[in-house]
Amino acid sequence: MLMKNERILLVNRPKGTPEKSDFRFEATAIPELENDQVLVKTIYLSVDPYMRGRMNDTKSYVPPFELNEVISGGVVGQVIQSRSSELAEGDFVIGNLGWQKYNAVSDASVRKLDPSIAPLTTNLGVLGMTGLTAYFGLLDIGNPQEGETVVVSGAAGAVGTIVGQIAKIKGTRVVGIAGSDEKISYLKDGLGFDEAINYKTDDVYKALKNACPDGVDVYFDNVGGEISDHVLRQINKGARIAICGQIALYNLEKMDVGPRIQSQLLINSALMKGFIVSDYAAHFEEGAVQLAKWLKEGKLSYSENIVEGFENTVDAFLGLFSGENTGKQLVKVAEPENV
């Protein structure tokens, strides 16, 4: 087999918004497999907003990426060589692997996928960490009750689209906040959100006031910053706020300053909790089964934005911060092989 590996290194810690020059493509050899290792050819890789946080050299929920090392994230791939008794050539697997065309990893660091259950890409989206993030953040922290009002920011993003749909399944009024009229239409007409607000053109505070006549019971926050300030001013007694992401801040160079939220939580006996999906690792199975069930029943639809070509990975990642993508952003790196 004569193959060359290509990989993407982080070579500068971005100041503010990442730039292409913060990354470097590098060609390398493919290592020899050791015992219990498999060589995984990358089919799809996932680019996610949280990865921006790992590019800083500061404490966060996951350790920072090392400088001049390969970046890692969610990858669906195919085993093309195996020295494992668990995995055979041709098997599809998922794991947290390097942004590279080939990963040589121990069989224990990936999980085998059954491609007959659902399209491969869903394992990185609605049935993967993205779906589980929406599932546990909304249901465990938000705990939405029938008839309540749920607001989700970053509503047209990978997580937001699923949050809104699960909230509808739970019988709530769902209001999404997103950044274009196209997204607004998609949320309302495509996904059944009750209302959607374009934060770029609407007066967010007033639009929310209209969209949430009974106030806000659950807020699923993907963005932070001023958009969230407007939501938090309208929470009800006993409100629950799940902090999933703060995309408005990831590229912020100065301290994030705004109204302190404590007195608002106090007068409403409200709860605010940050989380990362791995907090719920012990319950992943339960979540995945439920999501797959809803998907099969047609209660859950998903949206993917797939960029072709490994060489476009960095652009796909940078695009997350320009607010252009709808749904889950993936990169298709290669076609599966017929084994």
Next chain:
Amino acid sequence: MLMKNERILLVNRPKGTPEKSDFRFEATAIPELENDQVLVKTIYLSVDPYMRGRMNDTKSYVPPFELNEVISGGVVGQVIQSRSSELAEGDFVIGNLGWQKYNAVSDASVRKLDPSIAPLTTNLGVLGMTGLTAYFGLLDIGNPQEGETVVVSGAAGAVGTIVGQIAKIKGTRVVGIAGSDEKISYLKDGLGFDEAINYKTDDVYKALKNACPDGVDVYFDNVGGEISDHVLRQINKGARIAICGQIALYNLEKMDVGPRIQSQLLINSALMKGFIVSDYAAHFEEGAVQLAKWLKEGKLSYSENIVEGFENTVDAFLGLFSGENTGKQLVKVAEPENV
């Protein structure tokens, strides 16, 4: 019976720190009792920081006081006339009653006290709403585990002194923040806090860093503002923050602006929850029994600051905001009668 009532009305909504001119003393007649009513002579009344919030005409956890109406709060009194089959003359009772020398109220609006169990005043403090506030905020929201570090602000106040002691009972390292060296000594030497920080003279961030070498697992917040910012920068993964009060803000005339806390909660999967003691009304009995047990066992001590004379009620209330009192602030209005 020839008695005259005296009562205290709110006559202006304070802007910023309340002033004496916001209140008016008024002499009135004592109303005739109706069926099932009792006339309660005020023995002790409680002045509490949360009452400041009720002086504003804005939504809060309890409705605002009406202008030109009598202010109400926690009162321990004695029944001196009764048209109730439940309560007899001489009975001691507690209730949320007017700041007045005599309250004519239905027997259902007060609860009978047994003065042989503990001093009457403890019903407004360690065994009353104050103690229950500390108990439920710390144990339900903070959920401190042995060996963890608990920080409490407003530590020398009525609630803070009890929070710290319960946290010690639970086997945690307890660090208090208060505003004078006298208070610091009291917390450490009198109540067994592991460390205490004087926010007026110490560099709070650095002092906390030293006092909490393993970071902060639980923060019980009575004050808000910059002191809390310093604490929140040092929370651990999985931290729990109970928002009990925000005394730094009650008299603030402008919007409370500071570092937004969301990203700090996010990277630590931390929980922040506001509460008011009435959220736990269904569990008061359990809390009161446990507090009384600890008190009897000598595990809990309490500190009271008792001002004599109804005419000093407003001064006692205003004193809460100058940071001078230690422990529970009460006003003794009258001696109990021998019936």
